[in-house]
Amino acid sequence: MDFTEHDSLAEFRKAAHEWADEHVRPEWVELEHATGTHHNPQLHALLGQQGLLGAGWPAEYGGSDVDPGYALAVFQEIGARGLRMDGWVTTEMVARTILHVATEEAKQEIIPPALRGEVVIVLGYTEPSAGSDVAAARMRAVRDGDEWVVNGSKMFTSTAHMATHVFLLTRTNTEVAKHKGLTLLLARLDAPGVEVQPVHTLGGQRTNATFYSDVRVPDRMRIGDVDGGWGVMRVALVHERGTATAPGGPTLVEQVAAWARDAPGPDGAPLLEDPTVAERLARLAIDDEVSRLLGLKVRWIASTGGMPGIEGSMQKLWSSEAEQRRVAVLTDLLGEQAVLAGDAGPLHGAVEWALRKAPVSTIYGGTSEVQREIVAERRLGLPRSRPIG
Amino acid sequence: MDLSLTEDQRSLKEVFAELFAKEATPERVRAAEAGGHDEALWRVLVGSGAPTMGVPEELGGGGASTADLVVVVTEAGRRVAPVPLVEVLAAADALSRTDAGGELLAGVGEGRVLPVLALRPLRSGSAGPVPGAAVADVVVALDGEELVALSRPAGQAAPLLPNLGSAALAEVTTAGWSGRRVLATGAEARRVYEDALSLWRVLTAAALDGVRQEALRLGVEYVKERHAFGVPIAWFQTVQHRLADEATAGDGVELLVHEAAWARDSGSPRAAALARMALLFAGETAFSTSAASLHFHGGYGYTLEYDVQLYFRRAKAWQLALGAPRHELRALAADLFPPAGPPVLEEAVV
Ligand SMILES: Cc1cc2nc3c(=O)[nH]c(=O)nc-3n(C[C@H](O)[C@H](O)[C@H](O)COP(=O)(O)OP(=O)(O)OC[C@H]3O[C@@H](n4cnc5c(N)ncnc54)[C@H](O)[C@@H]3O)c2cc1C
Numbered sequence: 001m002d003f004t005e006h007d008s009l010a011e012f013r014k015a016a017h018e019w020a021d022e023h024v025r026p027e028w029v030e031l032e033h034a035t036g037t038h039h040n041p042q043l044h045a046l047l048g049q050q051g052l053l054g055a056g057w058p059a060e061y062g063g064s065d066v067d068p069g070y071a072l073a074v075f076q077e078i079g080a081r082g083l084r085m086d087g088w089v090t091t092e093m094v095a096r097t098i099l100h101v102a103t104e105e106a107k108q109e110i111i112p113p114a115l116r117g118e119v120v121i122v123l124g125y126t127e128p129s130a131g132s133d134v135a136a137a138r139m140r141a142v143r144d145g146d147e148w149v150v151n152g153s154k155m156f157t158s159t160a161h162m163a164t165h166v167f168l169l170t171r172t173n174t175e176v177a178k179h180k181g182l183t184l185l186l187a188r189l190d191a192p193g194v195e196v197q198p199v200h201t202l203g204g205q206r207t208n209a210t211f212y213s214d215v216r217v218p219d220r221m222r223i224g225d226v227d228g229g230w231g232v233m234r235v236a237l238v239h240e241r242g243t244a245t246a247p248g249g250p251t252l253v254e255q256v257a258a259w260a261r262d263a264p265g266p267d268g269a270p271l272l273e274d275p276t277v278a279e280r281l282a283r284l285a286i287d288d289e290v291s292r293l294l295g296l297k298v299r300w301i302a303s304t305g306g307m308p309g310i311e312g313s314m315q316k317l318w319s320s321e322a323e324q325r326r327v328a329v330l331t332d333l334l335g336e337q338a339v340l341a342g343d344a345g346p347l348h349g350a351v352e353w354a355l356r357k358a359p360v361s362t363i364y365g366g367t368s369e370v371q372r373e374i375v376a377e378r379r380l381g382l383p384r385s386r387p388i389g
Numbered sequence: 390m391d392l393s394l395t396e397d398q399r400s401l402k403e404v405f406a407e408l409f410a411k412e413a414t415p416e417r418v419r420a421a422e423a424g425g426h427d428e429a430l431w432r433v434l435v436g437s438g439a440p441t442m443g444v445p446e447e448l449g450g451g452g453a454s455t456a457d458l459v460v461v462v463t464e465a466g467r468r469v470a471p472v473p474l475v476e477v478l479a480a481a482d483a484l485s486r487t488d489a490g491g492e493l494l495a496g497v498g499e500g501r502v503l504p505v506l507a508l509r510p511l512r513s514g515s516a517g518p519v520p521g522a523a524v525a526d527v528v529v530a531l532d533g534e535e536l537v538a539l540s541r542p543a544g545q546a547a548p549l550l551p552n553l554g555s556a557a558l559a560e561v562t563t564a565g566w567s568g569r570r571v572l573a574t575g576a577e578a579r580r581v582y583e584d585a586l587s588l589w590r591v592l593t594a595a596a597l598d599g600v601r602q603e604a605l606r607l608g609v610e611y612v613k614e615r616h617a618f619g620v621p622i623a624w625f626q627t628v629q630h631r632l633a634d635e636a637t638a639g640d641g642v643e644l645l646v647h648e649a650a651w652a653r654d655s656g657s658p659r660a661a662a663l664a665r666m667a668l669l670f671a672g673e674t675a676f677s678t679s680a681a682s683l684h685f686h687g688g689y690g691y692t693l694e695y696d697v698q699l700y701f702r703r704a705k706a707w708q709l710a711l712g713a714p715r716h717e718l719r720a721l722a723a724d725l726f727p728p729a730g731p732p733v734l735e736e737a738v739v
Contacts, residue, residue, distance in 0.1 A: 001456065001647045002391040257726040278722035279715050285725050286666045290641035297644060300392045314637040321634075369630065376629035379636055380609050385626045 005296070012073035020077040029082040036206035039087035039120070039162045043078070048117015053088060061099070062112030080249065087120045087159050094121040094167045094186070094223075097236045101224040109220070110165075110186065120163040121186070124154040124210065125233075131155075132370050134169065135179045135230060139212065141170035148172075148185055148222070150215040156364075158207040160196045163189055166210065167236075168217075173227050182229030184236075186221040187212070203357035252354060253284045256330055259346050263337075277333050284326050291319040310378050317371040320361035327351070327358040392644070398460045405464040408437065413468035415696050421471035425549060425557030426524045431472045435500035440477045443588075444485045449498050455588065455650040459595040463646075466599025469703050473521025473557060475592040476505035480529045483536065483585035487572040493527060493538060502526045504538070506585055507561050508711050514563040520710045522559035523549040528566060529585070536578035540568030554706025587664045591649045593707055594667035598642050600707070601675035604700040605635055608682030615687070628685055635678040642671045662724040665717050672708030679704045 007013070028040050047053050051064030055071035078085060095114050098107055113119040130136040139152030150170060160166060166187050173181030189196065193215040199207045224232035250258070260271035260281070271277050294315040301308035330351050331338040342349040362368040376382045394402065412430045421427040434440060443458050444450020453461075458478060465474050481497055483506065484490030496502030505521035507530035516530050523546060528539045539561065541547060547559035547566070563569070573581055609632060612623040622628055649667040652660040679701040683690035690697050711717065 001393065001651055003648045003651050005390055254726070257722075261726070261728070272722075272726065275715070275719055278726070279718040282718045282722040282725060283669075285721070286645075286670050289663075289666055290638075290645060290670065293644035293648060294637075294641055296390065297392055297640065300390055303390075311640070314640055317634075318637050318641065369626075372630040372633040375633035375636055380629075380632055382609070382613070382623045382629050382632070383621065385624055385629060 003296070009069055009073040009076070012067070012070040013077075015070060016073035016077040019074050020081060024078060024081055024083065032083060033204065036200065036204045037159070037162060038084035038205060039159050040083060040085075041162060043083065044085070044087055044120065045117045047074075047088070048115065053092075053117055054115035057111070057115055061107060062115040064115070087122075087162060090123050090159065090167075091119065091121045091163075093236060094123070094165075097167075097232065098186075098223055100235050101232055103220065105220050106186070106223065119165060120159070121165040121167055122157055122159045122163045122189075124157050124160075124166040124168040124187075126154060126156045128153055128155045128209075132367055134233070135182065137169045137171055137182065139168060139170045141168075141172050141183060141185060141217070143172075143219075144216075146219050148183075148217045148219065150185065150187060150212045150217060153209065153211045155209055156199070156207050157196070157210040158205070160189060160208045160210050161198065161206075165189060166194075167223070168212075169229060169233065172229075176227070179230040181227055182233070183226050184223040184229045184232045185217045186223055187215055187217045191215050191217075201360070203353070203360055205360075251285075251288050252330070252350060253281055253288055253326065255347055255350065256334070257281050260333075263346065271333070280329050280333060284329055287322040287325065291315070291322055294318050310375060313366070313371040313374040314379075316365060317368055317375065321368060323361045324358045327355045331355050392647075394460065398457060401457060402460050402464060405439075405461045406467070408433065409464050409468040409470050413465075413470040415699070418469055418471055418699060422555040424523075425471065425552075425555055426473070427471045428524075430470060431503070432500065434472060434474065438498075439474065440500075440503075441481055441494070441498045443478055444481050444494060444498075448485050448491065448494060450481070450485065450494075455591060455653045456647065458588075458592055459646060459650045462592045462595040463599040463602075466596030467603045469600065469603075469699050471555070473503070473505055473524065475589060475596055476519075476521040476525075477503060478592055479506040479585045479589035480504035480527070482588050483529045483581050484538070484572070486581045486584070487536065487577075489570065489572045490538070493570075504529055506589055507531070508586065508589065510582075511561075511563060516561040518550055518552070518558045518710070519561045520556045520558055520707075522561050523547050523557035525557075525559075528561050529572070529582075530561065531578060531582040532563070534575055534578060535571050536573040536582050538570040538572055539563070539566035540570075541566050542568070552706065554703045554710075556706065556710070558710075583661075587653070587661055590664040590668040590711070591646065591653060593711075594642075594646045594649065594664075594671035597668075597671035597675040597704065597707055598639075598646050600700050600704050601635075601639055601642060601671070601678040604675070604679035604682045604697060604704065605632070605639060607697050607700070608632060608635075608678075608685050611682075612685050622685065631681050632685075635674070635681055638670075638674045639678065642667075642674045645670055662721060665721045665724070668708060668711070669714055669717055669721070672704070672714065675704035675708075676701075 023046060051066040052071045052074055054062055054064035055066040056068035057063030091114050095111050098110055110119060125134050127137055141148045141150045157166060166189055168185045168187050170183055170185055171181050172183040193213045195211040197209045199209055201207060257272060260277060263271050265271040265274050298308040298311045298315050301311055334351055337346050338351050341352045345352050377384055412433050417427055438451050439461060442451035442453040446452035462475055484494045493502055493504060497504060503525050504527040505519060505525040507516035507519050507528050509516055510531040519528060522528055526540060530537055530539055550558045552558045612628050613621055615622050645667045649663040652663045683697045683701050686695055686697055689695050
């Protein structure tokens with residue numbers, strides 16, 4: 001085996017760094033923390049205008065001639081500066097799904113403006129009463145001539161307050177098994193009858209509850225076949241799995257170790273000289289290495305043309321559970337320092353913030369239980385434990 | 390990046406999987422428990438060239454890489470083969486790096502000498518319990534500034550210490566091991582010793598990977614067969630999820646062991662730290678996997694008749710031969726967080 005990781009984006013890193021120096025404004029990071037919105041409309045518009053969003057897309061749908069490697073390097077550099085691009089992440093997922101399954105008319109209407117940064121699409125799968133069991137969605141869509149009339153509500157519609165469209169999982173047939181009566185519709189968020197209400201979270205992120213009463217969606221904005229929504233979801237969920245390498249930089253454990261080298265413990269000696277502290281940090285570093293290796297395996301399988309489905313679940317399961325072990329250990333090691341937030345705390349409150357953010361990692365993107373089901377059934381060949389229906 | 394075995398390694402795996410399946414059956418493993426050693430199996434391994442596989446070809450060995458040795462040792466672990474293969478491979482590595490070790494090395498290849506490695510330096514004349522020492526002719530040990538090959542008076546084996554893993558464990562003392570040949574001195578002695586010990590860590594981790602793979606397989610097979618409340622117990626989610634967690638950590642063990650071998654073979658500065666990580670994580674996972682597997686066997690798992698107990702005991706015992714994990718963790722911390730470490734990021738977070 002060869003564990004050498006070549007930085008495939010190395011040639012673009014310098015240019016990406018310069019791009020970010022020129023365009024990324026430091027106050028955007030503060031804004032993101034203040035609002036909890038993981039999307040910056042100015043940045044998004046700029047990326048669209050410069051063809052960075054359209055890199056690698058077919059020209060007939062508005063793709064640009066920007067090198068996709070350069071675009072990815074720019075996105076990673078933006079991430080390294082503390083900004084997230086959730087609006088683009090979900091828009092791209094849906095645009096890819098549209099490219100695969102929608103009518104030519106829908107492709108032409110949505111993809112080019114999405115690549116220009118004018119259309120932002122968010123995901124409307126989860127409902128107040130259906131999350132893990134997403135196929136149990138109850139939102140009703142009823143046909144009326146050339147239109148669908150939509151009624152119901154969605155929960156955790158992140159970024160909806162900044163977006164133009166929502167990709168809705170709706171029920172179009174109540175007479176058949178739950179997987180067989182679903183249809184996906186792309187609704188405008190400025191359509192009459194749509195209401196967006198903020199939902200604030202423990203880690204600071206703002207998400208939304210969205211409500212739909214007699215919202216009209218033209219049939220040409222139906223993505224995939226009527227009642228064929230489960231097949232579309234399978235395509236869409238594959239696009240949810242990113243395989244990009246995150247940019248390097250010290251891990252939280254390494255940052256805490258560096259801090260603990262000088263920070264005095266209760267007896268006045270540096271914390272890192274306390275054997276318990278050193279031992280527990282070393283153990284956390286093993287978890288980090290395992291997370292990295294499981295991610296490497298996902299990327300390796302993808303690079304050889306395989307589908308890293310089980311391995312993706314393993315990586316997600318391991319790294320999210322490891323994140324929760326990590327924050328529990330780090331907060332205990334830091335004691336009274338760990339509860340200090342923002343600039344009052346060590347490392348600008350990184351540990352306090354990490355504790356608040358950690359719970360979501362095992363919930364969204366498929367909970368740990370959902371991932372364990374996948375590993376148990378597909379890797380170990382154990383029977384399905386969920387009721388069928 | 391390439392996370393697959395080479396074609397040669399795949400055939401190596403096949404050959405040794407077959408060898409151990411035939412020569413280290415559960416019956417043979419049980420028969421060897423009292424003495425900690427299966428001499429007939431050892432003879433077969435000598436015949437296959439396994440003990441000197443890692444020694445350079447110009448010294449009469451097989452010239453195998455650490456990664457190749459990992460493949461072989463994982464198969465030994467899978468069958469909990471009752472021979473001190475890892476200890477011999479590590480001792481042969483030390484002998485091959487010293488001029489004075491050449492003669493002993495020739496004896497290893499011919500099956501006349503069985504050397505093992507003392508896993509801690511001699512202190513007040515003792516290196517404590519050493520795996521394989523009860524059947525060894527020679528123990529390679531660090532004695533102060535000297536790397537030495539210790540031997541016992543002819544025909545007097547060291548007394549076996551009864552132990553959890555049914556290994557050929559014996560205490561190594563300078564009084565009992567009165568024959569003493571100096572192999573290297575000073576910095577060279579320490580370097581050769583540390584290197585051999587690091588190889589022992591990687592290979593023990595590989596053996597533990599074999600242990601946890603088989604323990605998981607035994608558990609998965611059992612829960613598919615056994616019924617309770619009218620369904621296979623595999624149907625219960627708590628059973629599924631715990632096994633899924635073990636399988637996930639298991640993929641991590643396999644990757645970490647192979648990464649540690651690759652780091653050693655490619656001379657990476659991270660090699661020593663990765664060897665410690667691999668042993669710590671493989672030991673922890675092998676034990677949790679075999680404990681879960683035993684638990685899901687219910688009462689039968691607690692009986693001596695079922696094989697899972699063979700795995701459960703060795704999963705813990707093989708790692709602890711080196712000492713308490715916390716000392717390894719502390720040494721790992723010193724490797725990972727040296728005084729001039731990575732700078733603290735001045736990144737604003739709220
Ligand atoms: C910050 C945030 C942002 C999000 N953004 C979006 C978004 O943009 N769009 C969107 O559509 N959704 C979004 N989600 C929703 C997310 O995908 C769901 O929260 C997640 O899928 C879990 O669904 P749920 O919350 O309904 O929990 P439930 O499904 O009710 O689960 C509750 C608990 O039961 C367990 N459970 C469920 N099924 C099983 C089973 N078969 N076996 C064992 N245990 C089980 C779960 O693991 C969990 O612990 C977001 C969520 C959060 C918190």
